[in-house]
Structure formats: C-alpha cells, structure tokens
Amino acid sequence: MMSDLFLNILAIYLDAAPWLLLGLIAAGLIKAWVSEAWMIRWLGGRGFGPVARAAVIGAPLPLCSCGVLPAALGLRRSGASRGSTLSFLIATPETGVDSVAVTYALMGPFMAIVRPIAAIFSAVFTGILGGLVPEKPLPPAAAPDCDDGGCCSSLPIGKAKPKPSPEAAWKCGLEGLRYAMTDILDDLAFWLAIGIIAAGALITWLPPQSLAQWGSGVPAMLVMLAIGVPMYICATASTPLAASLLLLGVSPGTVLVFLLAGPATNIATLGLLRRELGGPVLAVYLFGISAAAIACGLATDALVQYTGISVTAQVAETGELVPEWLSILSATLIAVFAIRPLRNSLLERVPKAG
Numbered sequence: 001m002m003s004d005l006f007l008n009i010l011a012i013y014l015d016a017a018p019w020l021l022l023g024l025i026a027a028g029l030i031k032a033w034v035s036e037a038w039m040i041r042w043l044g045g046r047g048f049g050p051v052a053r054a055a056v057i058g059a060p061l062p063l064c065s066c067g068v069l070p071a072a073l074g075l076r077r078s079g080a081s082r083g084s085t086l087s088f089l090i091a092t093p094e095t096g097v098d099s100v101a102v103t104y105a106l107m108g109p110f111m112a113i114v115r116p117i118a119a120i121f122s123a124v125f126t127g128i129l130g131g132l133v134p135e136k137p138l139p140p141a142a143a144p145d146c147d148d149g150g151c152c153s154s155l156p157i158g159k160a161k162p163k164p165s166p167e168a169a170w171k172c173g174l175e176g177l178r179y180a181m182t183d184i185l186d187d188l189a190f191w192l193a194i195g196i197i198a199a200g201a202l203i204t205w206l207p208p209q210s211l212a213q214w215g216s217g218v219p220a221m222l223v224m225l226a227i228g229v230p231m232y233i234c235a236t237a238s239t240p241l242a243a244s245l246l247l248l249g250v251s252p253g254t255v256l257v258f259l260l261a262g263p264a265t266n267i268a269t270l271g272l273l274r275r276e277l278g279g280p281v282l283a284v285y286l287f288g289i290s291a292a293a294i295a296c297g298l299a300t301d302a303l304v305q306y307t308g309i310s311v312t313a314q315v316a317e318t319g320e321l322v323p324e325w326l327s328i329l330s331a332t333l334i335a336v337f338a339i340r341p342l343r344n345s346l347l348e349r350v351p352k353a354g
Helices: 002-033 036-043 048-058 065-077 082-094 097-107 109-131 166-205 208-214 218-228 235-247 252-264 267-277 279-307 324-338 340-347
Strands: none
Touching: 002 065, 002 166, 002 324, 048 082, 048 109, 065 082, 065 166, 065 267, 082 109, 082 252, 082 267, 082 279, 097 109, 097 235, 109 252, 109 279, 166 267, 166 324, 166 340, 218 252, 218 279, 235 252, 252 279, 267 279, 324 340
16 A cells, blocks of 8 residues: 555656646746736736736646646736736646647547636636735745846836847846746745645545546535545546546536646645635635536536537547656656755856846
8 A cells, every 4th residue: 555655646746747847947937037017017906807817828828736836926926916826826727728638539529618618717706706805015026136137127117128138038037947946946845745645645545436426416516626626636637537437427517626626726736825825815715616616517517418418528548648758857857956955056056147
C-alpha cells in the first residue's frame, strides 16, 4: 500500500510538473511585460466587465490546477481585483483548448460544448460573488529590477509606455522569470506539496470505480463535490475518467460537476486563497463553485432528458499528451528551484538585469 501511495504521488507530480512550470513562466512574463496600469484598467475594479474578461482570457489557456496558481498570483499582485482573480482562477483550470479537444474525442460534441460554457458561467458567478466581499488595498508589489525605460517599468495610469528596446525586453523577461522561480514558487511550494500528497492518498484509497455507484441526482453531485474539491486532477486528465464514469452509468450532469469541481479546486488552491485573499473569500469561492457546478449539472441532465441526446462516447485509446522526458525535466527543474540553497547557488552565476 505504501509503495502504491508513493507511485501515485510521483505520478501526480510528474503529470502536474509541466503545467506548473508553464504557469510559473506565464506568471513571470505577466510580471515583466504586462503593466500594472493595463491590469488595473482591464481586470481591476468591481462589476461584471472585469470578471467576465478574466474568465474569457483564462478559459482557452492550457493551464491546470497547479499551473494556474502562479499565473493567478501574478495577476493579483499586478493589480487585478479579487473578483477577476477568482474568475481567472476558476475558468483557466476548468477548461482549455487541450481539454476541449480531448472532451470532443472521448465524450462527444455535446459535452465539448457544455463544458466550456459551464466553466465560464461558474467563473463569472463566483467572481461576482467574490467582488462583493470588502477588499483591502493591495500592498505595493515588488517589481522586477529593470531600468526606467524597460518593459516592466511602472507607469501611472493613462501615461504612455515607451516601447522597450529588444535588449531591455529580454533582460526584463529574465527578471520576471527569476521572480516567478523564486518569490512565487516559494509561496506555492508548501501548499503544492500538501495538495499532491493528499491527491495521491485519495487515488490510492478511493479508486475511481467506486464513484460509479452513485448514478445521478443531487446526492451524487454532492459526492462528486466532496471527492473533487480536495483532489488534484487537471481538466485534460479528468476527461478519460469522466468518460469512463459515463459508460458506467453516471449521468452527464453528475460527470460535469466532477469536471468543474475537480480541476478548479484542490488543497493547494484552498490554502493559497485563504492566505492571499482571506477566509471570507475562500468561503465564497467554495460556495460559488459548488452552487454553479450543481446548477450546471442539473441543467445538463434536464437538457439531455428533454432533447433525448445520447452522450455516451466511444472511449478511445489516447497517448500521453506530454512526453515523459518533458515531465521528468519539468519536475527536476521545479525541485531544484524549490530547494533554496541549491537555487541560490545557481542564480548567483546569473547576472541581474539592470
């Protein structure tokens, strides 16, 4: 049993590592190249507009539960509002161009259409709820160390930003990556480790086949929430499991609840949200995702029953979406940079941009 636990934890870490590395790179480039003025103008403030824009921006991105954490943290620290941050944090892992393609292949066109629509709805709904929570001003964020004319120089809202030289843009991008692989990774490492270990334990002691007995209806959807909320499973990796649940008799709406709640939540996300945004926002986050997922699940089952659509998909054999060598390389890089003494010795050899 312990060997199974270790192998499951290792498998989850290897699956998550490429997407986490991609998320860290995205966070670094956001920090380096996206001005705070632009972020505040498009994703700051309250209301429907910023929340909807964050959901639409995040929905197509191929980032998973772990990968979206550094990107969302970068957005938040660059001036995005609570509602926009929550919306991005939900829409991005719940769907993406990769997961929609796999959904179409394994579950058919109906679920491939319903899934992203439900993801955007749940993101906007929860983001609007999060925006109602009183918000304290953000502390000033430490910007990458670039010269005043560089790509990441901080300028007041409304002031034109000078076009950086290629050399300045390159240096600023490197500083953004340095920031992501140090500050943001340090903030994520503990909760990521807890989340991956917990997910490995759930997979070891609660086989996916045991979920099939619940069938459909609100009780079955609540069970899917209870399983999906603490578990780490990405949108793409959850699709074959969801397809198998459909074949075993679980209703499309119940499967949709798992597809929404599983990728959008895990212990790492919950711990980071509580620290960064506070307990009330965490409660709103859980309520919003749960309520939206169940509402979308019930609507999906009702639509299937009314139209008589058959959602049973032909489950096909699919290869690994990420090469094994890339998973191992990504996992090694993240582990090296998460160990501070080793990381510091490596970064000392890399001159800072200035």
